[in-house]
Amino acid sequence: xxxKQLIMEKALELFANxxxxxxxxxxxxxHCGISKxxxxxxxxxxxxxxxxxxxRFMMKAIANFDHIVKNTNKNQLLYEFYRASYxxxxxxxxxxxxxxxxxxxxxxxxxxxxxxxxxxxxKCILTMIERLYGKNVKKSxxxxxxxxxxxxxxxxxxxxxxxxxxxxxxxxxxxxxxxTNLLAKNITIPFITEQQFQLMKYKSGLEEITKEDxxxxxxxKTEEIEESIEKESLILLxxxxxxxxxxxxxxxxxxxxxxxxxxxxxIAYLLxxxxxx
Numbered sequence: 196x197x198x199k200q201l202i203m204e205k206a207l208e209l210f211a212n213x214x215x216x217x218x219x220x221x222x223x224x225x226h227c228g229i230s231k232x233x234x235x236x237x238x239x240x241x242x243x244x245x246x247x248x249x250x251r252f253m254m255k256a257i258a259n260f261d262h263i264v265k266n267t268n269k270n271q272l273l274y275e276f277y278r279a280s281y282x283x284x285x286x287x288x289x290x291x292x293x294x295x296x297x298x299x300x301x302x303x304x305x306x307x308x309x310x311x312x313x314x315x316x317x318k319c320i321l322t323m324i325e326r327l328y329g330k331n332v333k334k335s336x337x338x339x340x341x342x343x344x345x346x347x348x349x350x351x352x353x354x355x356x357x358x359x360x361x362x363x364x365x366x367x368x369x370x371x372x373x374x375t376n377l378l379a380k381n382i383t384i385p386f387i388t389e390q391q392f393q394l395m396k397y398k399s400g401l402e403e404i405t406k407e408d409x410x411x412x413x414x415x416k417t418e419e420i421e422e423s424i425e426k427e428s429l430i431l432l433x434x435x436x437x438x439x440x441x442x443x444x445x446x447x448x449x450x451x452x453x454x455x456x457x458x459x460x461x462i463a464y465l466l467x468x469x470x471x472x
Contacts, residue, residue: 198233198236202227202237202244203244203247205223205226206227206248207248207289209223209226210290211289214293214296215241215293215297219241220234220241242302242304242305249294249305249309250308252287252290253312254460254461255457255460256283257319258461260276260280260316260319261468262454263276263279264319264320264322265322265472269326269327272323272326273323273327273371273375274368274369276323277347277367277371277372278368280351281354281364281367282364284351288354288355291355295352316344317344320340320343321336321337321340324340327379328379332379332382335379335382337385337389338385339379339382341387343375346375350371406436406469409462409469412462413433414433416458416459419458420456424452425452425459428452428453429453429462432446443470447470450470453466
């Protein structure tokens with residue numbers, strides 16, 4: 196196992212039992228069976244390790260949501276979105292619990308990282324709302340966005356802190372589909388305007404990922420993974436970013452090659468959005 200990956204997995208076990216702040220670098224290194232020097236070769240600090248864990252979980256989640264929103268039949272889209280969200284809560288329950296409990300102790304860099312992924316989630320949800328309801332929610336789509344986010348948070352916490360009572364995710368997803376459709380159909384007093392929403396995004400001060408950022412990520416990933424169809428796809432996609440000459444269908448196929456590779460999902464997501472696929 197790659198040392199960085201080992202540290203992340205072992206640290207997560209300790210964080211789940213003790214929390215972020217109660218776990219020391221010394222405890223992490225002892226749990227991994229490595230020296231402190233080896234730890235600091237991989238991560239500059241415990242906060243950088245926490246950032247890496249947030250990236251690990253959120254990149255996978257956002258890439259999955261984006262694929263569902265853009266590729267699922269409209270009749271099933273809302274249900275599949277909610278089901279994927281709550282399955283994600285369930286699969287990563289230990290991390291989600293400490294994340295919720297200790298958010299108030301995070302520094303500005305960690306908070307900025309959370310805001311960044313929150314904006315990506317909002318982008319996914321807005322795309323879904325526009326696919327599902329179109330012009331019918333032109334004035335209320337931002338209110339509907341925050342209603343959906345509230346459902347995700349409130350019922351997500353219910354799933355996490357239900358004291359081992361097994362809750363039916365399928366039923367919950369169907370119930371929220373009904374609630375969301377009712378809201379979309381019946382909101383008559385919108386609160387959040389598009390101008391207010393854009394202003395809130397601007398005030399957050401978060402930067403967009405550039406083409407150069409994507410190229411840098413591709414270069415790094417190309418060095419990390421073994422010879423494979425994914426590696427060949429990365430090389431071709433990098434060339435096309437420098438010198439666009441591939442047909443859109445070919446680009447789409449190359450990106451699809453990356454989507455199911457656990458180390459390439461995020462790059463696939465970024466490329467889909469860059470090429471507006």
